[in-house]
Amino acid sequence: MNVLLVYAHPEPTSLNGAIRDFAVQRLRDAGHNVQVSDLYAMQWKAQLDAADSKARPGDAPFHPSLDSRHAFENGLQSDDIAREQAKLRWADAVILQFPLWWFSMPAILKGWVERVYAYGFAYGVGEHSDERWGDRYGEGMLAGKRAMLVVTTGGWESHYSPRGINGPIDDILFPIHHGILYYPGFDVLPPYLVYRTSRVDDARFAAIREELGERLDTLGSTAPIPFRPQNAGDYHIPLLTLRDEVAPGTLGFAAHVE
Numbered sequence: 001m002n003v004l005l006v007y008a009h010p011e012p013t014s015l016n017g018a019i020r021d022f023a024v025q026r027l028r029d030a031g032h033n034v035q036v037s038d039l040y041a042m043q044w045k046a047q048l049d050a051a052d053s054k055a056r057p058g059d060a061p062f063h064p065s066l067d068s069r070h071a072f073e074n075g076l077q078s079d080d081i082a083r084e085q086a087k088l089r090w091a092d093a094v095i096l097q098f099p100l101w102w103f104s105m106p107a108i109l110k111g112w113v114e115r116v117y118a119y120g121f122a123y124g125v126g127e128h129s130d131e132r133w134g135d136r137y138g139e140g141m142l143a144g145k146r147a148m149l150v151v152t153t154g155g156w157e158s159h160y161s162p163r164g165i166n167g168p169i170d171d172i173l174f175p176i177h178h179g180i181l182y183y184p185g186f187d188v189l190p191p192y193l194v195y196r197t198s199r200v201d202d203a204r205f206a207a208i209r210e211e212l213g214e215r216l217d218t219l220g221s222t223a224p225i226p227f228r229p230q231n232a233g234d235y236h237i238p239l240l241t242l243r244d245e246v247a248p249g250t251l252g253f254a255a256h257v258e
């Protein structure tokens with residue numbers, strides 16, 4: 001497989017750096033082609049702004065999504081954005097690796113998503129009618145590809161358990177899993193998590209290598225999280241609420257998983 005690892009940590013000698021090095025080696029040893037987008041090393045520009053287009057439409061005020069569509073449709077995107085889109089097209093599987101910072105991804109990775117996920121590439125795709133509401137949530141440009149998060153947290157596993165103080169990890173990651181990965185079409189695999197990072201020593205790192213190695217070895221076969229496709233009948237269109245008979249009584253994020 002072609003695997004793209006998008007990596008967001010500023011320090012190569014960090015735990016995340018060691019995990020990245022291990023993952024790349026493991027994937028290459030298994031015969032996969034691997035590309036790494038090391039966002040800090042690339043000095044990735046995190047902010048989405050008017051400089052993302054090589055030629056803006058007229059002298060209209062900058063409009064984040066309309067400018068994005070114009071640049072995407074006319075081959076005017078800045079080169080860094082176009083390069084990352086080419087890597088996504090190339091990839092069969094994408095891994096986003098990052099430390100959990102303030103209950104989400106580091107800003108530099110959020111900025112990668114905001115800029116690379118252009119209008120026409122990751123959203124605003126497909127027919128909008130009474131039967132379909134675009135190619136998204138299970139359909140879209142990235143359909144057929146797999147995606148997985150590799151995330152480290154300072155908090156303990158219990159802090160992220162169903163009754164833990166931080167909230168369940170599945171809920172915390174839902175906006176990334178469902179909103180960022182499933183939305184443009186990825187099959188989203190269960191995440192690999194390293195909790196309580198301050199306690200990682202050589203023995204624990206050996207266990208991480210073992211567990212993560214297994215996840216990487218099964219990247220092509222692990223069953224994805226069964227999110228409900230938008231256009232397959234579970235949702236009223238265009239309200240996009242679940243039909244009453246689907247998961248009756250279940251509310252919130254969990255209702256969108258079969």
Ligand SMILES: Cc1cc2nc3c(=O)[nH]c(=O)nc-3n(C[C@H](O)[C@H](O)[C@H](O)COP(=O)(O)OP(=O)(O)OC[C@H]3O[C@@H](n4cnc5c(N)ncnc54)[C@H](O)[C@@H]3O)c2cc1C
Pocket residue numbers: 009013014015016017018099100101102103104152153154155156197198199200201202205
């Ligand atoms: C801005 C910010 C916001 C944060 N928000 C959250 C949050 O919302 N929720 C949360 O849970 N946490 C949060 N944290 C904590 C954060 O998630 C952790 O600090 C991070 O996941 C640790 O990853 P690291 O790669 O930076 O680890 P490092 O600090 O590099 O390493 C962690 C431990 O691993 C050991 N180690 C490193 N490399 C190796 C190796 N090769 N072999 C064996 N051991 C090794 C180190 O000795 C160290 O003890 C936040 C931190 C910051 C800075």
